[in-house]
Amino acid sequence: MKKDKLFFSVLWITGFLFVFLFILIFFSLLKESFLSIKSFGISFLTSSEWDPVAEKFGMLPFLVGTLFTSFLSLLISLPFSMAIALFLGEYFKTGSISKILSYATDLLAGIPSVIYGFWGIYLLVPIIRKLEMKIGVPPYGVGILTASLVLSVMIIPYASSIAREIIKLVPQDLVEAGYSLGSTRYEVIKKIIIPYSFSGIFAGILLSFGRAFGETMAVTMVIGNYNFLPKSIFSPGNTMASVIANEFTEATKDIHLSSLIHIGLWLFVITFFINYLGNLVIKKYKVK
């Protein structure tokens, strides 16, 4: 019918519009970063000098800060995410306890990041400060460790929600075969469930990592705003996202603004790659 043909072509157009939007995003970022790309080239990635006064910009401190906090928070959160995934996916699939835990986990994901940051400042920072004074390190309170701790709480629900769905989907006959051979629950989990759901678990880990990677507000509030390579876990620092948040409104020189947008471009590119690589790994490990 004519109406339908028209409608379908409109649909296709919106499809193309979306792709166009996506391409527009990339090119907008590219265009505005051009000044910075032209001035620094590859050194933007390898230089750790971020000096608005001398107009020399290098992204390395923030790349390191981002990777440091993302990996650390992932490490801390993983046992918890997996525990929840197993709890809800295997041990307590139904029942009121599982409902409560499930709601609570969803709530963790729903709390706005600025509130996590606020909580981080008022509860976590004084504790870390006391710890630092005990150890004999300068008592900043803020820094890589604090940011990673806040992040780890924030990303627990991401890995757990996907992992749990996948774990639930493990075919019962496989599981029961394991039991019939005399395995304990622990062994069934270790040898059957986890390997089977590995692709899903990996997808969840990737999601958590991506979340930690791009998180801005909570990190900005507790990382210490320090534009140099972090020397230790107690050092203050900055991530790619937090330096943009901190400096964008005050970048008075064009090269400064362009360099910040340049960092934004890299955030886009890296997100793209994480997604792409993630999909590859998932496809590879998916049990047919």
Add this chain to the structure above:
Amino acid sequence: MFKNLIKISVVSLFLFTKLFAGIELLGAGATFPYPLYSKMFDVYYKTYGIKVNYQSIGSGGGVRQLMEKTVDFGASDAFLSDEELKKFPNPVVHVPITVGAVVIAYNLPGNPELRLTPSVLVDIFMGKIKKWNDRRIKELNPDVDLPGLEIIVVYRSDGSGTTFIFTDYLCKISDEWKKKIGKGKSVKWLTGIGAKGNEGVSAFIKQTPGAIGYIELAYALQNNIPFVLLKNKAGRFVKPSVKSVSLAADIELPNDMRISLTNTSAEEGYPISGFTWIIVYRNLYHGKLSYKKAKELVKLLWWMIHDGQKYCEKLHYAPLSEKAVKKAEKIIRSIVYKGTPILKQN
């Protein structure tokens, strides 16, 4: 059904905007005078119904937004250098509003009162003096029980007029600082950690034992943060206050009011004092304001240097001296719209 919903919301949005369309002036910049401006604009709104939306993003941010013409006025405690002025698309003027003190605030157990000399101060901020119980600090403060805490310097991470005033002073009293670091709204600090705005620095000092930083007097007093008695040029240890700041401001003033007040020769003057200005385009038409808005902006500025001054002292800012007000009046009268001065001569 859905379509109707859209129609209704668009129409009501439109009506709303018409209803609530009032004159709103948009400004951004210095955090230094923020406690004062915030009070002034609140009073102004209650008196005249004109909303002034001021975002304290730092002097650097204010200058940039003014350059991009995304705000109606900028505020900065660092007057624009000749180079910076050239970068502006059209000429601007500086209207001084008040004088403040940059104090050296710190966090030590017991909140003792500290005295410092310029050379000790500059060495602390250069990272040469690392601990609070250093011999040189002890010498100046024999009665204070100084802990072995590490000194954590906190500076402004954003483009700051407060930084400008402070580094301007440091350059005057230390050739080494002048050579190595210099002065500006942003400099390359040798040690320490960055915080945003006077607010951020104050918050950090307040919470971190061993911290030391430079903030505006009002912030230190409002937040009960102790600050240093600094030795001035005349050899006296001066406490920053409205009085000692006013004494430092009592000098020969240039017509465009772009002048630094640091390292004053006044006997009881506080050595790290400075004006803070509101910067606008000389021809407000170039500033992308409508005539109505331009008129309101000029009225606001006039009020700020006259009636508004009565809010200064209570908030620990020094009001403009008579000489300064006269100069400021002249500057405001020079503001035009397309060629005609906005304020009628009287």
Add this chain to the structure above:
Amino acid sequence: MNSLRFKIIKDKVFEIFVIFLSFLSVVPLFIILFQIFIKGIKVINFEFFVSLPSPPGEKGGGILNALTGTLILILISLILSIPFGVMIGIFLAEFKNRFTDLLKDFVNILQSLPSIVMGILAYIWVVKPVGHFSALSGGVALSLMMLPLIIKSTEETLKMIPFTLKEASFALGASYVSTLWRVILPASAGGILSGVLIGVSRIAGETAPLLFTAFGNPFVNLNPLKPVESLPLLIFKYAMSPYENWQQIAWGGSLVLICIVLFFNIGLKFLVEKWIQKS
């Protein structure tokens, strides 16, 4: 046999471990909620919702500008993202080819893009050309975040509509378009709405994209072309300030924000369950 007992112990220990860690994970949740409640409830009263924040150092003040600002921003982003998002969702549900696969990948990437990048984009596309900060630019940034959520929930919901429903409508001679409008969409309204609600609760708490787009405003502003305050933006500014009365407002604001998020989260569960029951 020793190894059997060892196995059983390992099993039990593991189970306890899993249970322990699971509950430990939600402890921070309760600590946060508790602390926000205790500190925020002190400032909550009617005044709080209808007054503007007071200058630093002065008692009292409220969040009226932030509440109205958040409302305007949500409205703008809904207007921008729903029509476009639903259409793309329909497109993805009805067609399957290499192009749609590519599209799906793009949607996923957009979803995981850090929110600060949305702010940069809105700055480049709206703030720079228009010449000043505005609620509109903030809305654009937020709509970019909403879009993937709406697209996904629309697509998933449509896919779940039983084919028999569509078949029946076609059998009666209806065109695809009228089937869509009269049968499919109404049936999926619940699912799509749940996607919208997830989106709203997500962007209600977003701060980063608004830092240099909406910019902030100490007054109520309903004009989309002017700067506006938002609740999370206000919390951010006031939490980082040294003023006691502003920190108090931040706590109160956090409590209100948490309640809004909780409302959408719980309201959402309700809606989804109702919708599942219906079908």
